[in-house]
Amino acid sequence: MNKLLMPFIFSLFFLNLCVGQIPKEAFTLSNSLSGLWDNGETEKAVESSMELYRLYPPMFIDRIHNTLSQRLQNSLYAQKYLEQLFLKKNEKINSIIAPIYLWSKSISAKNENDFKKILEELNSTSKDSVNYESKAERYNLLIVQELDKQKAIDNISKEKIVQSNIKKLEAYDYIVKIKAGRLEGEKRAWYRYILAYSYYSLYSINPNIEEFLKKASDYSPDLNDKLYDHAYFYDVVLLTGNTNEFVFQAKYQKYLVENNRNSEALVLLSDIAFGTPSDYNLKSLQEFYGKLKSNISFGDYWTSYIHKKGKPVPKLKIQFESEELDLTVKPNKWIYIDVWGTWCSPCVKELPDLQSLFVENSNNSKLKVYTFSFASQNLSDFMTKNKYTFPVSEIDKKTNDLFEVTGYPTKILISPEGNFIKIPFGVDSKTYIKNYTTMVN
Structure with a gap:
């Protein structure tokens, strides 16, 4: 190991x-x-x-x-x-x-x-x-x-x-x-994982006390923590021997279902799917939601849920070569933004996949793909040389900070109502986009 x-x-x-x-x-x-x-x-x-x-x-x-x-x-x-x-x-x-x-x-x-x-x-x-x-x-x-x-x-x-x-x-x-910032984000992520594990340890000692299991679930890594999952990676390895061992929420959700508390179980299952939007988690959520027989479609419920998890997007107008991205009004569609730079090797490595994502969704009326470049050199020549056609706009530090960019690449998804969330680094972003929007062609 x-x-x-x-x-x-x-x-x-x-x-x-x-x-x-x-x-x-x-x-x-x-x-x-x-x-x-x-x-x-x-x-x-x-x-x-x-x-x-x-x-x-x-x-x-x-x-x-x-x-x-x-x-x-x-x-x-x-x-x-x-x-x-x-x-x-x-x-x-x-x-x-x-x-x-x-x-x-x-x-x-x-x-x-x-x-x-x-x-x-x-x-x-x-x-x-x-x-x-x-x-x-x-x-x-x-x-x-x-x-x-x-x-x-x-x-x-x-x-x-x-x-x-x-x-x-x-x-x-x-x-x-x-609190915005990498160092505080890493610290918060570590505190929360250790706190979640501590509460789960208490529950293991006192399995009749629901509050301990609930607290373990509440403090499980949220999407902000997962931006800094390296901060608790080794804690998971040492304490569980399994780098994928994040069972606290799933165990509490099962507890709620077993006790016929379906409304609470839905909220928690939604949170699980939001934190890790795998095909399996989204399918589980959709099937559970269907059993509740709501008058609101699952797509509308899920879009609203994700929107509420985000932050208001900065009210900016970003100029691209042949169009303008106007964030002063509601997008009324999903917007995906990848923030990168020619100097960033992890960014450059991902650009062919980003190009594919752009091409695949070029005719998708419900998802628009843009990119921001920060501190790049010879950007136009770089784009031409690599035959990249996705829209790119060189942004300044102020715009960078408004989107709370603390590392590169940063991946941002904006809801149709105008709130934004950041997708963690190192995940399959296409799966995140597909399952957050449930609309991608």
């Missing part, structure tokens, strides 16, 4: 950070750590880590929580490394690694006395607020899992630890509200 995940880690750096601000030596040190851990070169790994932290702390933090964490259960070398690093008594580094170090000790614990010490340390070192850099709440859950596997923790102790997680996570200002 590690070899598969490593490219993912560094793609995040290149997509989300200004590489020019990172010392070149930091990359060299970071890339060397996996080999040092695997070969048991503990002393050298500790020295490299301390220097990496000095040069660029975010890269050190990423390596600890997103790479080393995956080795701990199968590597004595990794556990030894954490022990030696902790003994260096660097206060800032120790505040970051203390939770994962305690988890490593729970993995290697052998007897009742060891388990007791781990619980005592966990309770004594618990803070009143979240330390986002240490991912303490992730490791609290992993420690509970480990002790439970060893039958070394009772339900009362488990509940106390999980409730402590919940209290701290729910204090976050944007646990429900959304």
